[in-house]
Amino acid sequence: MAIYDKRRDKIYDWMARENIAMVMIEDCENRRDPALRWLSGQPSDGLFFMSVDRKNLLVPWDINMAMLYSQCDTVVPYSEFDRRPAKALKGAAEFLKVPAGSRIEIPSAIPYPLFLKYVEEITDYDILCRDNGVDLEIEKDRAVKDEEEISIYRKVSAMTCELTALLEKNVASGKLKTEMDVALFIETEARKRGCEGTGFNTLAAGPERSFGIHAFPPYTAGAFGTAGMSILDYGLKYMGYTSDATLTFAREPLVKQQEKMISLVEKAHSLAVSMIGKGVSCRAIALAVDAYFAKSKKTMPHALGHGIGLQAHEAPSVRSRADNEWVLEPGMIVTIEPGLYDPVLGGCRLENDVLITETGADVLTNSKIIRL
């Protein structure tokens, strides 16, 4: 309970400062939000209400699961509200004794047409839906991992390192021959180690398919690790938290332009990691890598990196767009994943997870470009 109380306390304090009487967090099929799990322990599918007088209420889709996992003041099954969010919101406001006329904030992901329905149906309160409101506050809090989370990351990173070493060995020896072999090996090893599974669809793309930023389909029965460049992008999910690692397997013969791509990606990765530290602008790191590639007339078609946590992609963003204002803080964990792609030559990406510390950076994973 303590960890959830600590997280909720920050939000309660923020609500008091912002004069918000109640907030709603929603995780549902079309709008996933791990803030539900982060604040309540419920892994998925439910509404979570918090009132400024420091009470909370979980409205889960699956009451049996809530009894097992959630750590909340009160749990009321969603069926009590006919599984209708606006009805649940009204019920929660009543239960939590939210005074009429006060401000209630709903998730920033609520679609515009649905927002209009909330406002129409809920007339006793001032309904807010903002992208700089409670969701941004939670996003900022979640971006800096607490001690519990860092301890989980120590474990999931160690498992990822171990698995990466096994993957290198087994692809080199020819034990894992196809994209499917590699992907299912990861699924099996993940569960042997007590992981919930993988953090996202494993992307295993042999030389024929590695030109895609995100290979489609994610993996097939086709060859992996044959001549050319194969990309493997995978993450383990442990206690909700995902690692995120990308290896490139490069097998001879390689043409000169492929060697050039590999060398550029390796150097871009080193450059980015060397820049990481407390107080550093995320955008500055991404711009440096963009500039480095530009010197060789190359363009990276995706962001340099992103935070990881309960989501495979979360704050802070490590990209070069002008609106990226994130600054690295101790406790943040980001990926650094430079990559170059060519429809004929194939693709090459190298990705590691980096914890920002008081004194610098701690590279948690051991991904590299593996020569076969």
Add this chain to the structure above:
Amino acid sequence: MAIYDKRRDKIYDWMARENIAMVMIEDCENRRDPALRWLSGQPSDGLFFMSVDRKNLLVPWDINMAMLYSQCDTVVPYSEFDRRPAKALKGAAEFLKVPAGSRIEIPSAIPYPLFLKYVEEITDYDILCRDNGVDLEIEKDRAVKDEEEISIYRKVSAMTCELTALLEKNVASGKLKTEMDVALFIETEARKRGCEGTGFNTLAAGPERSFGIHAFPPYTAGAFGTAGMSILDYGLKYMGYTSDATLTFAREPLVKQQEKMISLVEKAHSLAVSMIGKGVSCRAIALAVDAYFAKSKKTMPHALGHGIGLQAHEAPSVRSRADNEWVLEPGMIVTIEPGLYDPVLGGCRLENDVLITETGADVLTNSKIIRL
């Protein structure tokens, strides 16, 4: 191309009737929409613009993938618009020569705060965001499968039937002993048959965990098919389309209440399937099953079924909520999946996919409650 042209033609016609000059379809990480694939061939991650004068433009995140898969008039990489949707929308309106002052419809899933930004940034047009607009039109079109889609469903259903028979055999023989064994067997067999993968996370829950509507985690290294009731919910994804089947494996000894649950679920399934046909109200079928369970003082904590297609859950809804107005039409494919769950006794669910025909119903899958 023909199939995409046919689908787009319907939307162009609708746009003319509704006086909409341009529509935008969006598939991105936080808002998946298979309408992108359905209309353009691009599997994921992009914006698709259609103008009422029957021209279209794809703005993909991954240009290499678009070159391989998309079937559109024009393709312009997202990077040309700095990967900013509002900028891409403005660029598309210009490219497609949409007259200033006309109506442009954006996706109904656009969050309220983002909608405000679109409206602020795009001043030359009247921006619409409606839940009864283009998305509903596409949803209705997609609910009734065309010949191409039905032919894909014949194939994916045949593969699912074959795999279900193998699963029955291999769980019975003890070859597949754990949740993970079962789930990874499915992943392997899916790819051997040329599937893109599974349609959703396979849920394999042994007797200890089958009480959860959607087991969490989806599968573990724990035992499957041991004494009591185990649930297996899986789908194969072939050419984008997913099947959706749920088996219950029941092994002796079973207590009387478990036998009762099994019998109720089997009979509810038969009742629902017997009602299916052209012109039948989806809600009426769901209400009949609710009433059947209620006679034994049981409640089903989820909907009776749903449409399947490019999404595991799509229109039509087969649930008993008062606002469900869907009526079955030939070409629709729905799941029928009654289930009962108990934190002590475990859960039991039986799910098959049913194609509505001119003369009745065609049960495409062969799921059953398997006695071990």
